[in-house]
Amino acid sequence: MSRKTWAAVDDYIVEALFEADPALDAVLAANRDQGLPPIDVSPAQGKLLSLLTRIQGAKKVLEIGTLGGYSTIWMARALPMDGKIVTLELDPHHAKVARSNFERAGVSERVELRVGPALESLAALGAESAGPFDLIFIDADKPNNPNYLSWAMRLSRPGTVIICDNVIRDGAVLDGGGHDVNVVGARAAFSFIGGDKRLDGTAIQTVGAKGYDGFAIAIVS
Numbered sequence: 001m002s003r004k005t006w007a008a009v010d011d012y013i014v015e016a017l018f019e020a021d022p023a024l025d026a027v028l029a030a031n032r033d034q035g036l037p038p039i040d041v042s043p044a045q046g047k048l049l050s051l052l053t054r055i056q057g058a059k060k061v062l063e064i065g066t067l068g069g070y071s072t073i074w075m076a077r078a079l080p081m082d083g084k085i086v087t088l089e090l091d092p093h094h095a096k097v098a099r100s101n102f103e104r105a106g107v108s109e110r111v112e113l114r115v116g117p118a119l120e121s122l123a124a125l126g127a128e129s130a131g132p133f134d135l136i137f138i139d140a141d142k143p144n145n146p147n148y149l150s151w152a153m154r155l156s157r158p159g160t161v162i163i164c165d166n167v168i169r170d171g172a173v174l175d176g177g178g179h180d181v182n183v184v185g186a187r188a189a190f191s192f193i194g195g196d197k198r199l200d201g202t203a204i205q206t207v208g209a210k211g212y213d214g215f216a217i218a219i220v221s
C-alpha cells in the first residue's frame with residue numbers, strides 16, 4: 001500500500017464524513033501563506049482529537065505545541081461554552097499566526113495562548129495551580145517528551161487523558177540504537193508511559209495524508 005493510497009483514503013474519509021469547513025481551510029491557507037511548516041495534524045487526526053475531547057467530556061485542555069493552531073481549533077470547538085484550552089508555543093511568529101487563526105475561527109474566547117519555551121510556561125501553570133487538565137495533547141519538540149509527560153502528570157487528575165503525537169515516525173521508533181533525536185523522544189514517551197504505574201496507555205498507528213506515524217494515548221489513574 002502506497003502513501004498515495006493512504007492520502008486518497010484520507011480524502012475519502014473527509015469527503016464522506018466531514019462537513020465543508022471553510023474556517024479550517026482558511027487556517028491551513030494562512031499557515032501556508034505565512035511560511036509555517038505543514039506539520040499540523042491531518043483533518044482526520046484533528047477530528048479524532050475533537051472526538052476524544054468530547055468523549056472525555058473535557059472542559060480544560062492543555063496543548064503543548066501550537067504551530068498555527070489547527071489542532072487547537074479542532075479541540076476548542078469540541079469544548080463546552082465554559083471550556084478552555086491553554087496552548088503553548090515557543091515561536092512568536094507561529095503564535096501570531098495562531099492568534100489570527102483563532103480570531104477567524106471564532107474560538108479566541110476559549111483559547112489561552114502562552115508564548116515561550118513550554119517548560120517555562122508549564123512551570124508557570126504549575127505555580128498558578130492551573131490544573132488539573134482533563135486532556136493534554138503533547139506535540140512540540142520531541143526530545144522534551146519525557147519532560148512534558150512529567151509536567152502532564154503534575155497538571156493532571158485521575159482520569160486525565162494524555163495524548164502524545166508523532167511516536168511512530170515511519171516505524172523508526174523500532175530503532176533503539178539510532179541518533180535521531182525525534183526517535184529518541186518517541187521512544188522516551190513509550191518508556192515514560194510504560195514505566196509509570198499511574199499511566200495505562202497504548203498507541204494508535206496512523207497512515208494518511210501525513211504519512212505513517214501515530215499517537216500514544218494514556219489515562220491517568
Ligand SMILES: C[S@@+](CC[C@H](N)C(=O)[O-])C[C@H]1O[C@@H](n2cnc3c(N)ncnc32)[C@H](O)[C@@H]1O
Pocket residue numbers: 039040041064065066067068069070071072088089090091094116117118119139140141
Ligand atoms: C508539530 S508543531 C505543532 C502542530 C500543532 N499541534 C497542530 O497539529 O496543528 C510543533 C510546534 O511546537 C513548537 N515548539 C518547538 N519547541 C517548543 C518549545 N520548547 N516550547 C514550545 N513550543 C515549542 C514549534 O515552534 C511548533 O510550532
Ligand SMILES: [Mg+2]
Pocket residue numbers: 039040041139165166
Ligand atoms: Mg504532530
